[in-house]
Amino acid sequence: MLRLAARVSALAGWRRYLAAAAFGGLATLALPPAFAVPVLLLAFPGLLWLLDGAATRRAAFFTGWWFGFGHFLLGLYWISFALLTDIDRFWWMMPFAAAGLPALLAVFVGLATLGLHVLARRLRLGGLARVLAFAMLWTVAEYLRGHVLTGFPWNLIGYSWVGFLPVLQSVAVIGTYGLGLLTVAVAATPALFGDPAESRRRAAGSVAFGLLLVAAIGVAGWVRLSQNDGSTVPGIVVRIVQPNIAQTLKWDPAERARNFERLLEMTAASPAAGGPAPTHVVWPETAVPFFLERDAAVRQAIGSVTPPGGSVITGAPRVRTEPDGTNRFWNSLHAVDGSGAVVASYDKFHLVPFGEYMPLRGVLPVAAIAAGSTDFSAGAGPETLDVAGLPPFSPLVCYEVIFPAAVKNPERRPEWLLNVTNDAWYGISAGPHQHFAIAQARAVEEGLPMVRAANTGISGVVDGYGRISAYLELGTRGVVDAALPEALGNTPYGRIGDWTLVLLLMSFALSTTIARQTP
Incomplete structure (x- = not known):
């Protein structure tokens, strides 16, 4: 040596x-x-x-x-x-x-x-x-x-x-x-x-x-x-929808309607033989390529496939017109109930540089890769959302899940974490595998189960010990129905x-x- x-x-x-x-x-x-x-x-x-x-x-x-x-x-x-x-x-x-x-x-x-x-x-x-x-x-x-x-x-x-x-x-x-x-x-x-x-x-x-x-x-x-028996929250079955839509087709005007119909069809599909019907549904980041709050027809369509008493939680862009006539945009998550009403919303707060906004845009007057010529705006920060029929949860859009000690509102601990993402940008590569592994680590750090919906994968459910109870492979289309694991007691890392x-x-x-x- x-x-x-x-x-x-x-x-x-x-x-x-x-x-x-x-x-x-x-x-x-x-x-x-x-x-x-x-x-x-x-x-x-x-x-x-x-x-x-x-x-x-x-x-x-x-x-x-x-x-x-x-x-x-x-x-x-x-x-x-x-x-x-x-x-x-x-x-x-x-x-x-x-x-x-x-x-x-x-x-x-x-x-x-x-x-x-x-x-x-x-x-x-x-x-x-x-x-x-x-x-x-x-x-x-x-x-x-x-x-x-x-x-x-x-x-x-x-x-x-x-x-x-x-x-x-x-x-x-x-x-x-x-x-x-x-x-x-x-x-x-x-x-x-x-x-x-x-x-x-x-x-x-x-x-x-x-x-x-x-x-x-x-x-x-x-x-x-x-020492853990894998307890789950009674009466809750979450359906994760993985539509596997290529990034080159996701925003194609000729394909948007068909992509949306695919999500509706997969959401309405019967559960596996002998399996319980889902009570709630999760779609990936920007799964809906329309402005939900401005499109009643889209909201009604989502409401028509929403489980009774439940909701569809989906990523979608959000827009607001300012008094000066300019528009501001957010990469958001919305919960839609059976009536087609948006009952909860969350705006992504940790944006991707060069992807969702251009740092020093005055010096670098080029378009961000995902946002285009108009940058996304940042939300207020980690939040704990309440949606009927579900324990309170912390939504995390895309790479917000990669930041240790920054995935929940410290003033109100959630009972589970929800990560919606679109890793279609990266194809069949190591990136989505790394992203899913990072999400597993966050679940163990916080002692909180993680539900993850990704457009092209990897989607799944992870308990507070990092154990995978549901999984959809990268590059596949499908749905998986899974019980929601119970939250563990707050961990030392979760506290300090x-x-x-x-x-x-x-x-x-x-x-x-x-x-x-x-x-």
Whole structure:
């Protein structure tokens, strides 16, 4: 191992950066849909060995930057697929979507490795202390990535465990950022075998302790899972409709009526043999391509297929004409009852930059991909909605579900989460799988079931433990009727959010100090 570490750290120039990008790409395989978590035991030590040979701050920054670039280039390749829906207009944006976003996000990784370079030299951090410092800096970088400039906390390292539910249970206490902190710390410990100043016995002990910690978390999670009987809310059956309408056809004037009729037909379809009739129905984001509040005929059509005493909850755009004659638009969710009345509405508050609005539109006078020449307006924030026959719920439109600790109104805890989305933009790719996995993590963090309706998939129902009770595959058309799982008691993370991360970072800082002083 010492020889391998020496060869890696001796790489220079383009070879160093190519290796860094390769290690970053390898780390992506730990994330959904692959969930190859063991690759992190090579990817993060490889990065630390490369940093061993980075003699300057510039080299340290760009080693991390190239790691991040390879990581995000592979993990977010599917974002550029959105431009293919109107390639004649957006062809020039392809390089920016495919490589520009990974290049920007990689800056956060570069700052983390630069910070490690500076701290390691000023505080003389080596061995385990350096590994723990690296884990802290990586996590701080992830947190900043999730909050700076509206944030983009996609593919956090903690999501590697969504495929291993016993370990994922820990996010109910420490959140996804906290689980990522532990994951990076454990995954980076094999780097100690490449440290000439570190004894093999101490390196082996550190690796063993880290793996035992993960095992202990998994055992605790297994016990948590085994103590739940999967209770559901009596008398409620939710029908999720997945129409699987291609993005190129979704807003086509010649297809809108037919697409709407498809939703009505699927909603009115008889339940599976022997199955209970649905009491409520959920359609995806912008499933209705009309302004509901201005179109009585559309509302009546929806009301005609609404289950008795229930509602159809659907995404649809909303418009309001201002006194000066201009129109404002919202990406909204509406609940329609059997009479065709809109009984509840919600406006998306966390909009997608460049997709639903153009940042600095005065400087960048180009159309947003989804919104066009007129930006969507932002709603007021997380809300708890009441709809007859349903427990109160928190609606989340599209990528609002990716933000930890920001999916509910803290003043009034809901009893379930509803995520409607349209991932048709991204075709058959890793993106929708990642999106669904992120939704699973939110359910466990908050101890709340998640109902998810996606135009082309993946749709389903997840309980507060992250267990899937209903599922519609990506790229398929269909409906699924499912009981609504009961909410769990409020989790520690649900109560105090990312303050749990602060506590973890403080404990890591103390451990780093102890490790630094231990000969």
